[in-house]
Amino acid sequence: MPPSGKPVTLKDLAAHAGVSRSTVSLVLQESPLVAKSTRERVMAAVRTLGYVYNRGAATLRSARTHTIGVVVHDIANPFFGAMVAGIDETLQNADYVSFLASTGDSPERQQRLINRLREQRIDALLLCPAENTPETLLDTLERWGLPCIEVMRHVGASPRGHYVGADIRAGMIRAVTHLAGQGHRHIALLTGPGHSSADRDRMAGFQAAMEDAGLVPDIRTGRGELTRRAGLERTLEIMSEATPPTALICHNDLMALGALLALARLGLTPGVDCAVIGIDDSDEAALSEPALSSIATHPHAIGSAAAELALACLDHPGGEPQRLVLDTSLHLRASADHCLHRSREPS
Amino acid sequence: MPPSGKPVTLKDLAAHAGVSRSTVSLVLQESPLVAKSTRERVMAAVRTLGYVYNRGAATLRSARTHTIGVVVHDIANPFFGAMVAGIDETLQNADYVSFLASTGDSPERQQRLINRLREQRIDALLLCPAENTPETLLDTLERWGLPCIEVMRHVGASPRGHYVGADIRAGMIRAVTHLAGQGHRHIALLTGPGHSSADRDRMAGFQAAMEDAGLVPDIRTGRGELTRRAGLERTLEIMSEATPPTALICHNDLMALGALLALARLGLTPGVDCAVIGIDDSDEAALSEPALSSIATHPHAIGSAAAELALACLDHPGGEPQRLVLDTSLHLRASADHCLHRSREPS
């Protein structure tokens, strides 16, 4: 038994169990080659001596740490809480663990975090990239041989490697079709400035859906965060215009909930005087007053799919890039289920 | 230059820069002992060869990974987003990185995650413990020699080692004093079942504050999550009683926001018919309708203080346990700023 403060090693376990270091190593790897009685002796030594595996040492020889890095841009967005839960559930079944890091939408901070994860020898990376992420990041990851699955956002005009996302376009079509059916002709999209693929996907999907419906798209990009407060502030501005839109589709639920607050502040009836649709269908959407209609992106399923894809890449390296675009659905609630009063519609 | 797929090592850098492996190592450690021109040659080799440091190898000899584990019970709670931002800001200045893991309030999952972090040789742990965490966890951490700072919650009846938290008691006193000053006599606390120190602290603080005010405490514990939905559901139940409380203090802002929703659903005027006070003072508190009064716990400052304490422990090992209990403040908004109508008060 080494003195306090000195870590227990395989050598100590081997001495205690009366076997070689190699046998101990095989036991810890759950190798089927070891006899049951031997395995039991070693595991008893592990418990008795309080051994803690040294993954750093193991990385010098073995290929795997069984650790996945998860890098997202905003952990305060409930979408990521649900997505990470899906990731972790899937990884747990494979005896992998995820380490989460948050970039605050800064490409520099993102690079630093990814470097640090790589230094720890993560096996793969699940990345929801910061806005303005340069494509050189993907070159670097490729050079490293680090499998990367982009999730929900991708670097560049289209995903280059593995990607898991939601079918925003289909969601937009459903939302616009629904709003048009209710009489809305002036529908606005509130989104970011276009520095992320999430912005651009929403814009493209919205544009296509509006053109399909024979309507003129009104796309409201804006700088800054995609938060509740931003949704509120920007909606206050929009509604102060001479001919404001009669319906809003917001970048995410947080912004949509902010928009509902703004409408209420203006003495308008959210959902009646102006329809609001969010994206993500967070738990909160169902609870708000009025309940928020939202394009459901199923973050838990997104997380699970991304983790499955990572594990598959690790099992079968060198495969073709996989693009998984999961179905969305439109969850209609009070914020967008009233027919528009004709008197509110411009000629 | 080693072939693709084979990592660049110190040996490769040394050959490229025309120095020894030891010199390379000293340069990477930013040792002042190395000549400037030598350092430049080595750093040029690093860039040219695309070297990635191997922290696993380094952990075999050096004492530090410059990595802090952050283990929390619910990443979807905005409190933790803000706290982690505070942690990361402080750690970045010291060239440390945090890896975040979420336990879902499960002690078993928590143990598994902490084991995995330890295997990666994190330098210290910031822990907001899952409810029902056994004290044996602290024994284990001590045996490992892993510095641990409990944050906001602690294991056992009182913190045993380092702790950073908020002065909930002072916050409770302010909230109760304020409500009593407005005429409230029946004030209820909505909190968890008492399995976490956060629950118990709130109960004790509330009890003491109510006794100080000469009022009878009404403590509503409940099973399950401390979420918006839970706040809504439990408030609906409470308000269906014959003599419901005229004021609610909720475990956190999420629950308080749920309570506001419930009151509105019941046709009551939130803040007038029943006052509501949350805990945390999240961004959302200011935006809701009515704006939520909240005991501000300053999560960003909590995170910074915890990270500072961790760094101090690492710089000066063996010091006395530090207990930092940061001031709270009461942020009064519309949800609790009306004097109570006398007709609503029981005799």
Add this chain to the structure above:
DNA sequence: GGACGTATTTGGATCGATCCAAAACGCTCA
């Protein structure tokens, strides 16, 4: 030029785990 002191660099050992070919062991059959 040699001695001395300081600055800089070096090289072999070490760290804890894995790898893999070889050794050891146990069982069965002739």
Add this chain to the structure above:
DNA sequence: TGAGCGTTTTGGATCGATCCAAATACGTCC
């Protein structure tokens, strides 16, 4: 009992970085 075969265990080399005492280099002074 010995040979053959399958099962189990072993031990030395290796991995990439750090450590630290020793070696080397450099500048200054006499």
